Amino acid sequence: MSTSARSTSSASSAPSAGTAAEELVGVWLVGARGSVATTAVAGCAAVAAGLRPPTGMVTETPPFADSGLPPLTSLVFGGHDTAHCPLPKRAEELAAGGVLPHGLPSAVHAELAAADAEIRPGGPLPGDSRTDDELIESFAADLRDFVRRRGLARAVVVNVASTEPLPTDGDARLPASSLYAAAALRAGCPYVNFTPSTGLHHPRLAEAARSSGLPYAGRDGKTGQTLLRSVLGPMFAQRALDVRAWSGTNLLGGGDGAALADPAAAAAKNAGKERVLADTLGSAPEGEVHIDDVPSLGDWKTAWDHIAFDGFLGTRMVLQTTWQGCDSALAAPLILDLARLTARAHATGLTGSLPYLAFYFKDPDDGAPAALGEQYGQLLRFAEELGTER
Numbered sequence: 001m002s003t004s005a006r007s008t009s010s011a012s013s014a015p016s017a018g019t020a021a022e023e024l025v026g027v028w029l030v031g032a033r034g035s036v037a038t039t040a041v042a043g044c045a046a047v048a049a050g051l052r053p054p055t056g057m058v059t060e061t062p063p064f065a066d067s068g069l070p071p072l073t074s075l076v077f078g079g080h081d082t083a084h085c086p087l088p089k090r091a092e093e094l095a096a097g098g099v100l101p102h103g104l105p106s107a108v109h110a111e112l113a114a115a116d117a118e119i120r121p122g123g124p125l126p127g128d129s130r131t132d133d134e135l136i137e138s139f140a141a142d143l144r145d146f147v148r149r150r151g152l153a154r155a156v157v158v159n160v161a162s163t164e165p166l167p168t169d170g171d172a173r174l175p176a177s178s179l180y181a182a183a184a185l186r187a188g189c190p191y192v193n194f195t196p197s198t199g200l201h202h203p204r205l206a207e208a209a210r211s212s213g214l215p216y217a218g219r220d221g222k223t224g225q226t227l228l229r230s231v232l233g234p235m236f237a238q239r240a241l242d243v244r245a246w247s248g249t250n251l252l253g254g255g256d257g258a259a260l261a262d263p264a265a266a267a268a269k270n271a272g273k274e275r276v277l278a279d280t281l282g283s284a285p286e287g288e289v290h291i292d293d294v295p296s297l298g299d300w301k302t303a304w305d306h307i308a309f310d311g312f313l314g315t316r317m318v319l320q321t322t323w324q325g326c327d328s329a330l331a332a333p334l335i336l337d338l339a340r341l342t343a344r345a346h347a348t349g350l351t352g353s354l355p356y357l358a359f360y361f362k363d364p365d366d367g368a369p370a371a372l373g374e375q376y377g378q379l380l381r382f383a384e385e386l387g388t389e390r
Contacts, residue, residue, distance in 0.1 A: 026150065091112055120142040194220070237281055242309060249289070302324050
């Protein structure tokens with residue numbers, strides 16, 4: 001994947017910049033009826049209406065005030081999904097589980113219903129005889145129709161679907177995540193992969209990504225255990241403490257728990273968790289991450305880490321951490337951040353991968369630092385750059 005660059009296309013064909021407040025921007029969610037997507041849509045409506053503060057949204061902090069990001073009121077939601085539960089009903093279920101505040105689904109029912117009306121059937125489902133190209137064209141047509149009907153300046157495609165196993169060399173077909181990614185490119189839409197799934201990283205899409213003239217970012221959103229690792233790993237390295245072993249366990253339910261019960265899907269998820277340790281410590285310590293599906297947890301998760309390290313004169317010590325959180329509430333504000341930042345990057349003519357957004361990912365694009373503090377500094381510099389492109 002190439003690093004981002006400025007588009008050299010003529011002014012007549014380049015995306016317009018500097019008019020974010022006057023434009024409508026689409027956010028097309030792959031997995032649009034899932035918990036993360038539902039929380040993002042409900043949360044955007046609640047914050048935009050002043051019903052809730054923008055807690056967890058980095059783009060709503062002062063350093064981003066002059067970056068020209070599209071306002072929350074300008075975002076229009078749609079997406080693909082194979083599920084059929086309407087967003088208002090899904091939001092009620094999330095409120096019953098404590099994910100959304102009591103009463104919020106009723107308060108933002110109109111916005112949820114409007115987003116649900118823009119969700120199109122995903123796939124491929126069992127028995128679907130369409131070729132990869134036919135599926136890609138169908139998904140791209142849905143995107144083009146969304147942009148046209150709603151009068152959007154642009155639309156950003158964000159993958160928040162369940163984790164899929166990594167493809168093997170013998171696979172003749174593209175995985176579903178790559179079909180959606182290819183459709184985004186074909187429809188002229190920037191793309192963000194918030195999952196560990198292959199998406200745009202499939203070798204068969206490399207040339208299409210390079211030649212698309214579009215910005216893209218990711219993969220696998222960093223919301224909990226790996227977020228903590230990206231802080232603690234540099235701490236050990238900077239204090240010259242020798243990490244001997246780093247083991248972890250995750251307990252989670254909901255759709256993610258069910259998907260990650262598949263060992264192949266879990267392996268795709270764990271790759272990013274392990275990479276951050278190797279990148280921040282200089283080498284991978286002993287230990288593994290285990291993921292257990294606990295359906296009764298629903299959208300809540302618990303992550304434990306056991307870190308064995310040596311101090312001065314070889315004194316052996318241990319650090320243990322416990323992270324308990326709600327995956328959807330942790331991820332949703334990041335989805336809104338990424339959609340706004342990527343839309344603004346597109347509006348300013350940036351193309352290619354966006355390593356500046358590594359702050360949000362377990363497996364960031366090439367050229368990005370691994371430590372959270374360095375990633376945050378890079379993100380702030382990117383915010384300044386976006387603000388100068390008026």
